[in-house]
Amino acid sequence: GAASNEVVVGPPSVLPFIETFDSRTSYEVPTTDYPGWTFASSETACAWYINDVLEIEEERTIATESGKGGMAFTGYGNYNDLEQDDYMTSGKISFSGVKEPILKFRYYAFTGCNSTLAVEISANGGEFEQVALLEYDGMPQEGWESFVMSMSDYKYNTDYIQVRLHAHKGTSACPVIIDNMVISELPPV
Secondary structure (H helix, E strand, O other), rough: OOOOOOOOOOOOOOEEEOOOHHHHHOOOOOOOOOOOEEEEEEEEOEEEEEEEEEEEEEEEEEEEOOOOOOOEOOOOOOOOOOOOOEEEEEEEEEOOOOOOOEEEEEEEEOOOOEEEEEEEEOOOOOOOOEEEEEEHHOOOEEEEEEEEEOOOOHHOOOEEEEEEEEEEOOOOOOOEEEEEEEEEEEEOO
């Protein structure tokens, strides 16, 4: 298929947009689109997977943060020094009339590797713009961390957005792991 910013998944989702990456609905293969998401890669096979556990080494696994549902992760390891870019793109998410939108998700921080995770946003079908970058070589400790970002720049003149998670495998790589993504409005004070 051809690369496209448009994802045909029916009408736009409305807020709150909640994604738990429930692995029971996944085919557990990286080249198969997950409901509401599409995958693309700079290589022939995409490295994004949806599952409830990631086996890194024979005796080491990382499970979902909550212990249920699933998570999205890239199958990056230190098996080669080739660089690679992998993309996971949401369907359309309605932004008509939003007041104080925020994006939240959990990510697993690794130390001592040069993988990165960029958060990119497309408004009204336009080009994707990088709005955040997580660099794993600068993480202070390993474990689950929170990412929270205001999306108030997109509340004006935006009918819908799409979120693209752009994982980059560097020469000393680690997996990129995401769990429990939510786009919602801040509750009134």
